[in-house]
Amino acid sequence: MNLRIFARISPLALVSAIVLTLCSLSDCYDPMDPNGNITVTFDIYKWTTDGYMVRVTIQNYHQYRHIEKPGWKLGWTWARDEVIWSMSGAFAAQQGNCSSFKFQIPHSCKKNPVILDLIPDASPENRSEDCCHGGLLSAWAIDPSKSFSSFEIQVGNLEGSSTGHAPLNLTLMAPGPGYTCGPLVNTDPTVSSDIGGRREVQVFRTWKSTCIYSSFLANKAPVCCVSLSTFYNPRITSCPTCSCGCKDAGPNTSFCISEGTALPQSDALSDTDVVQCTNHNCPVRVHWHLKNNYLDHWRVKLTVSNYNYKRNYSSWNVLVQHPGFGQSVITYSFNSSILPTVGLEDEVALFWGIDYYNTELLQADKDQLGSVTTEILLKKDMESFTLSNGWAFPRRIYFNGESCQMPLPDNFPVLPNGSLSLNPSPHLFLLLTVTLTLKLVNSWF
Numbered sequence: 001m002n003l004r005i006f007a008r009i010s011p012l013a014l015v016s017a018i019v020l021t022l023c024s025l026s027d028c029y030d031p032m033d034p035n036g037n038i039t040v041t042f043d044i045y046k047w048t049t050d051g052y053m054v055r056v057t058i059q060n061y062h063q064y065r066h067i068e069k070p071g072w073k074l075g076w077t078w079a080r081d082e083v084i085w086s087m088s089g090a091f092a093a094q095q096g097n098c099s100s101f102k103f104q105i106p107h108s109c110k111k112n113p114v115i116l117d118l119i120p121d122a123s124p125e126n127r128s129e130d131c132c133h134g135g136l137l138s139a140w141a142i143d144p145s146k147s148f149s150s151f152e153i154q155v156g157n158l159e160g161s162s163t164g165h166a167p168l169n170l171t172l173m174a175p176g177p178g179y180t181c182g183p184l185v186n187t188d189p190t191v192s193s194d195i196g197g198r199r200e201v202q203v204f205r206t207w208k209s210t211c212i213y214s215s216f217l218a219n220k221a222p223v224c225c226v227s228l229s230t231f232y233n234p235r236i237t238s239c240p241t242c243s244c245g246c247k248d249a250g251p252n253t254s255f256c257i258s259e260g261t262a263l264p265q266s267d268a269l270s271d272t273d274v275v276q277c278t279n280h281n282c283p284v285r286v287h288w289h290l291k292n293n294y295l296d297h298w299r300v301k302l303t304v305s306n307y308n309y310k311r312n313y314s315s316w317n318v319l320v321q322h323p324g325f326g327q328s329v330i331t332y333s334f335n336s337s338i339l340p341t342v343g344l345e346d347e348v349a350l351f352w353g354i355d356y357y358n359t360e361l362l363q364a365d366k367d368q369l370g371s372v373t374t375e376i377l378l379k380k381d382m383e384s385f386t387l388s389n390g391w392a393f394p395r396r397i398y399f400n401g402e403s404c405q406m407p408l409p410d411n412f413p414v415l416p417n418g419s420l421s422l423n424p425s426p427h428l429f430l431l432l433t434v435t436l437t438l439k440l441v442n443s444w445f
């Protein structure tokens, strides 16, 4: 589908674009989330005799990429001989060599400390404001109130009158590799409000860095694929073969176990992903079923299946690009939102679980896959809606921020010849009435 875009660019421009960008287009720039980044801010709010107090905030601005278990790890290299006297809201993973301190012992003397988040029920004396999420950050479009985390550090061992030196080489694991952080640069001091918003206060000094994600750097195996089906064709278009590796491709592909086989009872496999063997071998499959064609609406059933035997996906999300989301959309069993898109031809919808109902995509067991599913009712735009040429299928799907392998258009379910049977069903209202009546009758017995 990207080929369409390329066709409009001159070959020369294309070549230079490829030469200039070391990673592929989808890595360096995500057109569906052009401003996605994680911003790390150091706000110095107090001077001390030998250093300063700083509040560090990690803010996830990605629309649909979150940080999941086991959570973020933030590291840097001190520019001078700084030490961390104490911390609240997080902790340094290693104390390092503090042997030159005789009286008060610092929390960490590492030249390059790595900071980890505290768990949500950390004791009150170790907490700071907006802290302690166990390293998890929600995606911005899903829950902005849980998309950031803060902790506070008392930095010391600086020469008397110093106003601090920005740490160097910021690194962010979230939880694996994939992020590249720019240098921490001086910016306007962070301003916050006081006295019920009537007074503005500002910190002494602010350093900011932006961390950008690249799936190329993350070096992740593909995690998901897309399959399709329709009411008008019994043929199911399955995921492309070997979307996430082949069973026989060697020892380094994900380990798979045939359906119905008992799981090995060993802890030896606890660190590796174990998935059910399939033609695609993906841990996750997204299925798009075109279910009904009404006079002025159409209905899709969206199912996300988990083929992992040892992994639940908490707070999963699915992003779907489809022109039909430009019209009004009703999603029955997922929470959803239409994302703002700039310069994209097709609309983008984001789906995630409903609290206390299906935010957790459970692992498979020997009898069945883990799955979450919803029906989606879309209003028709009479100008554009069509069943031909695969229009009704999604253009692109992401699971938890990672792009899913799509079947080739050649394999899409095709319309039967002589499409008499494809006239829209009677009016939606009638159909609903009939369905409801049937349901009532059913529940009666």
Ligand SMILES: *[C@@H]1O[C@H](CO)[C@@H](O)[C@H](O)[C@H]1NC(C)=O
Binding pocket: 035, 036, 037, 038, 039, 061, 210
């Ligand atoms: C990071 O994201 C924020 C919020 O979308 C945006 O204002 C900012 O410009 C982004 N920074 C970079 C360097 O892209």
Ligand SMILES: *[C@@H]1O[C@H](CO)[C@@H](O)[C@H](O)[C@H]1NC(C)=O
Binding pocket: 097, 098, 099, 100
């Ligand atoms: C610890 O630091 C002291 C003083 O800075 C140094 O003399 C000593 O060799 C260090 N110890 C180790 C094990 O690095």
Ligand SMILES: *[C@@H]1O[C@H](CO)[C@@H](O)[C@H](O)[C@H]1NC(C)=O
Binding pocket: 090, 091, 123, 125, 126
């Ligand atoms: C929590 O605070 C106590 C007392 O201040 C301290 O001993 C302990 O190491 C802290 N725990 C963490 C994880 O920072």
Ligand SMILES: *[C@@H]1O[C@H](CO)[C@@H](O)[C@H](O)[C@H]1NC(C)=O
Binding pocket: 077, 168, 169
């Ligand atoms: C920061 O990283 C660069 C590149 O990895 C390295 O050359 C440099 O020595 C590092 N600086 C410090 C202070 O660790």
Ligand SMILES: *[C@@H]1O[C@H](CO)[C@@H](O)[C@H](O)[C@H]1NC(C)=O
Binding pocket: 250, 251, 252
């Ligand atoms: C498999 O992984 C091992 C170590 O992780 C590596 O040494 C080896 O080259 C890999 N083999 C292939 C075929 O990628």
Ligand SMILES: *[C@@H]1O[C@H](CO)[C@@H](O)[C@H](O)[C@H]1NC(C)=O
Binding pocket: 310, 311, 312, 362, 363
């Ligand atoms: C996944 O969730 C189920 C049900 O809550 C739980 O029994 C199982 O241990 C979880 N699996 C992992 C790997 O945490």
Ligand SMILES: *[C@@H]1O[C@H](CO)[C@@H](O)[C@H](O)[C@H]1NC(C)=O
Binding pocket: 142, 143, 335, 336, 353, 354, 355
């Ligand atoms: C949908 O998501 C929003 C934002 O996270 C949340 O406030 C709302 O309660 C959710 N709705 C349901 C039904 O879960």
Ligand SMILES: *[C@@H]1O[C@H](CO)[C@@H](O)[C@H](O)[C@H]1NC(C)=O
Binding pocket: 415, 416, 417
């Ligand atoms: C539809 O017709 C074409 C030729 O007209 C034929 O090749 C194809 O097999 C037919 N498809 C079906 C589903 O009957």
